[in-house]
Amino acid sequence: LSAPLIEANPHRDLRPRRAAWSTARSSRPSSGRGMSARPRSTLKELDDTEEYLESAGLAKRDGAACRKYLTMVEEHLVRRPACVARAAACVLADAKFASKLSKREMYQTMELHAYASLDLGDVATCERHVRALESVFPNSTRVGRLLGCMLEAEGGHDDALKLYDDLLKQNPSEQRLMKRRAACLKAAGRVAEAIQALSSYLNTFMGDVAAWEELALLYLSERRFIQAVFCWEEVIVAQPQLGKHHRRMAETYYTWGGYENLRNARKYYAAALDMSTASDLRAMYGLVLVDKKMRHLEKTSKAAATVKRAAGDVAAGDLGSELGKDASIFLPRLYKAACPGLVPVVEKQMRSAAL
Amino acid sequence: RGDPAIRRGAAGDPVADGPRSTRFAMKVSLSERAYVKLALHAAKHPTRDALGALVGRVKGEDLEVTDALPMTHTPLSVTPTVEIALEQFAHHACLDGDQNLVGLYLANERLGNVGLGPNVCVVADVIRNAAPNKNAVALVVDAVKLNDALDATESTTEPKNHGLILMRRLGDGSTWETVGGQSGTVVVEPSATRSAKALFASPDAMRSLVDFDDHLDDPARDWRNPGVDGMLAK
Numbered sequence: 017l018s019a020p021l022i023e024a025n026p027h028r029d030l031r032p033r034r035a036a037w038s039t040a041r042s043s044r045p046s047s048g049r050g051m052s053a054r055p056r057s058t059l060k061e062l063d064d065t066e067e068y069l070e071s072a073g074l075a076k077r078d079g080a081a082c083r084k085y086l087t088m089v090e091e092h093l094v095r096r097p098a099c100v101a102r103a104a105a106c107v108l109a110d111a112k113f114a115s116k117l118s119k120r121e122m123y124q125t126m127e128l129h130a131y132a133s134l135d136l137g138d139v140a141t142c143e144r145h146v147r148a149l150e151s152v153f154p155n156s157t158r159v160g161r162l163l164g165c166m167l168e169a170e171g172g173h174d175d176a177l178k179l180y181d182d183l184l185k186q187n188p189s190e191q192r193l194m195k196r197r198a199a200c201l202k203a204a205g206r207v208a209e210a211i212q213a214l215s216s217y218l219n220t221f222m223g224d225v226a227a228w229e230e231l232a233l234l235y236l237s238e239r240r241f242i243q244a245v246f247c248w249e250e251v252i253v254a255q256p257q258l259g260k261h262h263r264r265m266a267e268t269y270y271t272w273g274g275y276e277n278l279r280n281a282r283k284y285y286a287a288a289l290d291m292s293t294a295s296d297l298r299a300m301y302g303l304v305l306v307d308k309k310m311r312h313l314e315k316t317s318k319a320a321a322t323v324k325r326a327a328g329d330v331a332a333g334d335l336g337s338e339l340g341k342d343a344s345i346f347l348p349r350l351y352k353a354a355c356p357g358l359v360p361v362v363e364k365q366m367r368s369a370a371l
Numbered sequence: 372r373g374d375p376a377i378r379r380g381a382a383g384d385p386v387a388d389g390p391r392s393t394r395f396a397m398k399v400s401l402s403e404r405a406y407v408k409l410a411l412h413a414a415k416h417p418t419r420d421a422l423g424a425l426v427g428r429v430k431g432e433d434l435e436v437t438d439a440l441p442m443t444h445t446p447l448s449v450t451p452t453v454e455i456a457l458e459q460f461a462h463h464a465c466l467d468g469d470q471n472l473v474g475l476y477l478a479n480e481r482l483g484n485v486g487l488g489p490n491v492c493v494v495a496d497v498i499r500n501a502a503p504n505k506n507a508v509a510l511v512v513d514a515v516k517l518n519d520a521l522d523a524t525e526s527t528t529e530p531k532n533h534g535l536i537l538m539r540r541l542g543d544g545s546t547w548e549t550v551g552g553q554s555g556t557v558v559v560e561p562s563a564t565r566s567a568k569a570l571f572a573s574p575d576a577m578r579s580l581v582d583f584d585d586h587l588d589d590p591a592r593d594w595r596n597p598g599v600d601g602m603l604a605k
Contacts, residue, residue: 233448
């Protein structure tokens with residue numbers, strides 16, 4: 017009973033995620049921790065180490081700091097190719113230091129270096145590492161994924177897909193490989209097939225929240241709003257405490273358009289604002305935009321006006337109708353405190369929104 | 372009244388339909404500030420679509436771009452961010468010396484993709500409709516050519532258009548198309564490539580470049596990028 021129950025659920029991702037979405041690499045290798053998902057360091061430590069390395073550490077070849085940095089990158093699965101490539105090169109090049117690494121750490125570093133060098137366009141280094149890892153791990157899907165990424169980087173998406181299909185035939189339940197295949201289709205520009213691949217993956221592995229997010233974004237890029245909303249709902253059900261998901265759902269409804277959808281957008285923006293304790297700027301702007309659009313629709317579209325009357329906003333004392341105005345009063349105040357130089361621009365915008 | 376460059380409608384009044392390209396080559400001149408900010412934004416987000424707006428003035432057929440305002444680095448599938456950004460950029464351009472938004476720039480996610488996607492075309496149309504005389508351009512960053520452009524020195528021949536592809540929409544009936552060498556060129560202030568190279572080398576410049584998405588994450592970060600302006604002044 018010492019560990020809380022939350023940690024026992026492997027699908028519940030409690031790691032702090034930055035706003036960046038990693039697009040084509042939805043199946044990064046984890047360090048094989050499995051059940052215990054709590055990281056042993058924070059993102060701030062990672063950023064601080066990176067800053068130190070960029071300014072002084074790499075210049076004086078500080079192997080210990082590089083090693084620590086690479087472990088943290090591995091934990092948080094962030095994508096920082098420039099610094100990772102240099103840190104990994106520093107660790108591996110120094111023969112005296114390399115002998116101090118455990119075999120597992122050395123291969124992990126080689127893998128990180130390979131992925132980072134692909135991001136920087138350096139396929140030669142990646143190939144070197146792939147050949148070395150292939151000789152040590154002959155039939156590994158992990159190395160197979162790296163090899164596939166290398167083929168993709170050279171533009172050979174069809175070859176990569178053939179490789180993934182072969183590997184999947186031998187290992188049919190390999191989740192990361194399925195996701196990698198969908199990402200490859202996306203990178204090749206075949207979005208419809210990527211959607212199909214990802215949905216069939218999610219048919220089996222429904223608990224994968226990151227995959228639901230990715231599928232939602234794919235549907236949005238094809239303007240299939242109904243399906244996108246379904247995916248966002250799955251994400252919200254899995255992680256209801258994150259305001260970010262509610263805000264993105266609101267953005268989807270807003271982009272979809274139409275009076276009913278705008279009402280839903282307003283609900284979700286309000287939820288996002290509530291969860292972020294009034295610090296989510298996007299939600300505030302969203303409320304202003306929704307209000308402006310709804311007023312425009314009420315004036316121009318008869319259908320919208322009837323819906324409004326039927327909903328009985330005024331009679332039921334619907335507080336939501338005031339949110340846009342409140343946000344447009346709050347925003348200039350927020351800017352006065354945070355970024356005074358932009359206050360004239362924001363005030364001008366709020367005035368034009370009120371018209 | 373007899374000026375052939377002004378298109379006339381049935382009543383004989385000028386029709387504002389955009390510049391005519393067939394007879395006159397258009398010149399888009401970017402200031403140092405605009406080019407450097409554009410390049411830095413594209414370089415800061417190599418694995419994403421980097422989109423931004425161009426601020427400047429319209430001088431007949433030519434465009435004079437004085438500043439580039441980075442907008443987003445997230446996919447353009449939902450509209451709120453871009454809507455707010457364009458409104459604020461337009462107000463800023465107006466307050467800052469009575470200028471306008473005269474175009475957008477785009478650096479695509481996938482290498483070799485130098486086209487405007489359907490969503491970007493919509494944004495470009497919005498900017499074009501609001502620009503004076505509907506004279507607006509889209510500059511697409513060609514990553515490979517930009518690399519060559521930055522490496523070129525004064526002795527070697529200038530790469531065409533400094534690594535940017537000029538796109539225009541001629542008339543409300545057509546689509547956004549690439550403008551060939553005869554019909555349009557992009558001219559950049561001479562010191563711009565040198566400054567761009569110098570700033571690329573320093574990690575601070577890239578880290579300090581703020582786009583509208585970064586600003587929404589943290590309102591204290593200013594998307595007008597006074598920090599980068601300061602670095603250029605030095």
